[in-house]
Amino acid sequence: MGRWTRKELEDQAHHYRLTARKSATTGDWSHWANLFTEDATYVEHHFGRFCGRDAIYRWISAITTPYPMNHMIYFPWTWHVIDEERGWVICELMNRMKDPGDGSLHEEPNITILHYAGDGLWSYEEDAYDWQNMARMIAGWQAVKERCEKLASQGRDPRDERHIAAIEGVEVKR
Numbered sequence: 251m252g253r254w255t256r257k258e259l260e261d262q263a264h265h266y267r268l269t270a271r272k273s274a275t276t277g278d279w280s281h282w283a284n285l286f287t288e289d290a291t292y293v294e295h296h297f298g299r300f301c302g303r304d305a306i307y308r309w310i311s312a313i314t315t316p317y318p319m320n321h322m323i324y325f326p327w328t329w330h331v332i333d334e335e336r337g338w339v340i341c342e343l344m345n346r347m348k349d350p351g352d353g354s355l356h357e358e359p360n361i362t363i364l365h366y367a368g369d370g371l372w373s374y375e376e377d378a379y380d381w382q383n384m385a386r387m388i389a390g391w392q393a394v395k396e397r398c399e400k401l402a403s404q405g406r407d408p409r410d411e412r413h414i415a416a417i418e419g420v421e422v423k424r
Contacts, residue, residue: 252334259332259366263339266364266372267327274323279314283307286375287367293376296384318392321348328359337366345384347391351398351408356391358384 266285273282283306286292292300297313300306313319322345330341341364346357358379365374398408 252337254334254337254366254368256332256334259334259337259339262366262370262372263330263332263341263364265370267325270325271323273310274314274325277315277320279307279310283310285370285372287371287373290367290371290373290375292374295376295378296381318347318388318395321391321395322346322388323348324357337368339364339366345379347388350391350395351402352394353409354394356387356394358387 269281269285273279283303286303286306288303289301290303290306292306292309294300294309297309300309314322324346325343326346327341327343330339332339341362343360343362344357345360346355350356360377360379363374363376363378364372367373401408
């Protein structure tokens with residue numbers, strides 16, 4: 251038997267998810283950073299390695315505050331596995347942007363590896379994803395958001411495909 255029960259690991263993984271959502275929607279990443287031990291390690295394949303809770307907090311706050319990253323506020327998990335013996339939780343989550351205005355979905359997968367340290371804290375996180383795909387997804391979201399804002403400024407409903415087609419110069423056949 252492992253150091254922690256499956257239930258504790260499941261509960262803490264769920265708490266992690268809820269806290270990430272709260273931090274993303276409020277912009278206050280201290281809640282999320284406080285889920286890590288003081289000496290935690292965070293490995294982010296594009297941005298590097300961060301050692302210690304304070305370094306993790308400074309990095310996540312800096313990266314998620316400016317536009318458009320402040321619109322990436324959903325992180326639904328599509329699957330996860332738990333290694334009860336060693337305290338690992340591994341999941342695939344989607345880095346999902348807010349609705350740009352037309353109801354379209356803009357997201358990119360991420361593999362997250364978490365190591366549980368006990369007492370509700372994580373000692374390690376590693377995120378792996380394809381940065382080029384992420385950048386393309388974000389650029390696509392920005393283009394749609396701008397298009398939706400233009401339509402809305404003209405008093406048109408961005409969710410109406412006829413308006414989107416009209417702005418792109420495409421005729422919609424009925």
